[in-house]
Amino acid sequence: MRRTKCEAAQTREAILDAAETLFFENGVAATSLSQIAAAAGMTRGAIYWHFENKVDLFKDMVDRARLPQEAFFHDSRHEPASVRELCEKTIEALAFLASDERTQRVMTILMFRCEYVGEMQPAMARRESADEHMRVEIARIFDHALSNRATGPKQCDARAIASGYFCAVSGLITEWLKSDHAFDLVNVGSQLIETLAADHLEGA
Amino acid sequence: MRRTKCEAAQTREAILDAAETLFFENGVAATSLSQIAAAAGMTRGAIYWHFENKVDLFKDMVDRARLPQEAFFHDSRHEPASVRELCEKTIEALAFLASDERTQRVMTILMFRCEYVGEMQPAMARRESADEHMRVEIARIFDHALSNRATGPKQCDARAIASGYFCAVSGLITEWLKSDHAFDLVNVGSQLIETLAADHLEGA
DNA sequence: CCACCAACATTCATCACTGTATGTATCTTG
DNA sequence: CAAGATACATACAGTGATGAATGTTGGTGG
Numbered sequence: 001m002r003r004t005k006c007e008a009a010q011t012r013e014a015i016l017d018a019a020e021t022l023f024f025e026n027g028v029a030a031t032s033l034s035q036i037a038a039a040a041g042m043t044r045g046a047i048y049w050h051f052e053n054k055v056d057l058f059k060d061m062v063d064r065a066r067l068p069q070e071a072f073f074h075d076s077r078h079e080p081a082s083v084r085e086l087c088e089k090t091i092e093a094l095a096f097l098a099s100d101e102r103t104q105r106v107m108t109i110l111m112f113r114c115e116y117v118g119e120m121q122p123a124m125a126r127r128e129s130a131d132e133h134m135r136v137e138i139a140r141i142f143d144h145a146l147s148n149r150a151t152g153p154k155q156c157d158a159r160a161i162a163s164g165y166f167c168a169v170s171g172l173i174t175e176w177l178k179s180d181h182a183f184d185l186v187n188v189g190s191q192l193i194e195t196l197a198a199d200h201l202e203g204a
Numbered sequence: 205m206r207r208t209k210c211e212a213a214q215t216r217e218a219i220l221d222a223a224e225t226l227f228f229e230n231g232v233a234a235t236s237l238s239q240i241a242a243a244a245g246m247t248r249g250a251i252y253w254h255f256e257n258k259v260d261l262f263k264d265m266v267d268r269a270r271l272p273q274e275a276f277f278h279d280s281r282h283e284p285a286s287v288r289e290l291c292e293k294t295i296e297a298l299a300f301l302a303s304d305e306r307t308q309r310v311m312t313i314l315m316f317r318c319e320y321v322g323e324m325q326p327a328m329a330r331r332e333s334a335d336e337h338m339r340v341e342i343a344r345i346f347d348h349a350l351s352n353r354a355t356g357p358k359q360c361d362a363r364a365i366a367s368g369y370f371c372a373v374s375g376l377i378t379e380w381l382k383s384d385h386a387f388d389l390v391n392v393g394s395q396l397i398e399t400l401a402a403d404h405l406e407g408a
Numbered sequence: 409c410c411a412c413c414a415a416c417a418t419t420c421a422t423c424a425c426t427g428t429a430t431g432t433a434t435c436t437t438g
Numbered sequence: 439c440a441a442g443a444t445a446c447a448t449a450c451a452g453t454g455a456t457g458a459a460t461g462t463t464g465g466t467g468g
């Protein structure tokens with residue numbers, strides 16, 4: 001039954017595909033390795049060859065997708081970007097999510113199909129790290145934008161504005177996925193984001 | 205071992221308390237009825253006397269808490285409320301959540317400690333119903349507010365504004381719970397909500 | 409005051425899942 | 439072309455959870 005390297009790689013992908021589908025449909029905890037193996041057309045032996053256990057398999061499945069939060073990783077450029085650039089980046093992230101089905105499935109799994117506790121906790125490290133990066137980037141931008149101008153409605157609480165912005169974007173993504181695309185993510189998102197950033201845009 | 209009615213009711217509450225704590229700490233799927241019984245100081249027999257199974261127990265545990273979304277149930281009053289009233293109701297809901305620890309735990313369980321699939325699906329009916337009520341109430345208010353005035357920045361897409369508002373509030377609650385109260389819910393919430401509603405307030 | 413039933417505890421049978429150990433056939437490398 | 443490593447399949451033991459069946463004791467209605 002020995003397969004060539006290429007075939008083995010395909011087997012691995014097939015396992016990850018089956019896991020992604022079953023995790024999405026039935027939840028992570030409710031899906032057994034036997035079910036995954038059957039759905040992929042093989043036995044548990046194949047899974048234990050390619051992965052240590054379920055958590056390891058889960059991690060690798062998540063790693064195949066690009067998370068929308070990762071659009072906010074700063075390119076290690078000079079200065080904190082402007083609020084306008086932040087809005088553009090945000091809308092890019094939304095548009096990307098709306099266009100990529102794998103990301104939609106993986107994000108849905110991460111948010112509604114698994115429990116953030118116990119052995120699964122380390123498997124969530126990537127998402128939490130991406131969230132954290134996004135959060136600090138947003139805070140930096142609003143801090144910078146509000147410290148530069150003396151006039152304005154409120155200049156003291158850039159942190160509150162940044163927190164609100166982050167929550168709004170997070171809620172947007174969450175509700176869009178939960179509602180099964182009940183509204184236009186980019187349209188509603190653009191409108192919401194512009195309302196939030198309107199007071200803090202430099203030029204016209 | 206026969207207990208009086210009052211003692212039996214206390215036993216029932218003790219089981220629900222233990223379930224709430226263990227679900228919160230370890231997740232719903234990862235918590236067994238044996239663990240719950242042990243934490244409550246009794247055996248599985250007691251649980252099977254008071255509840256049909258785990259899903260039934262879960263439902264009753266959720267039912268002990270008042271969900272913040274339920275603050276939006278319209279009091280069957282005359283007309284759709286104003287945007288200002290909506291803001292006040294929203295902040296009330298946030299303040300209530302921030303003040304009630306049981307609601308915080310139950311909401312956290314509902315959002316991060318269980319999988320929204322399979323046999324658990326019917327147990328989520330209450331939360332989804334509350335969400336839906338909140339969503340339509342918000343849509344009604346913005347529809348009414350924007351149809352009444354001919355002038356304004358945009359009057360066509362009240363739906364998009366309502367969706368954005370709902371997402372923002374939802375994200376606010378979600379991130380506050382996930383971050384373990386990393387920011388002031390009522391402060392950040394008030395600021396965010398007022399920004400979103402500023403364009404749609406009637407009077408000064 | 410006694411029979412009965414509520415409120416549990418205990419026991420049992422069953423099953424599904426995990427992890428590992430072993431088998432095996434095929435590719436691959438010297 | 440032989441020998442070993444690879445890529446699985448199969449078999450096994452162990453664990454723990456569920457649900458039901460049964461046991462037990464003490465409140466409670468008649």
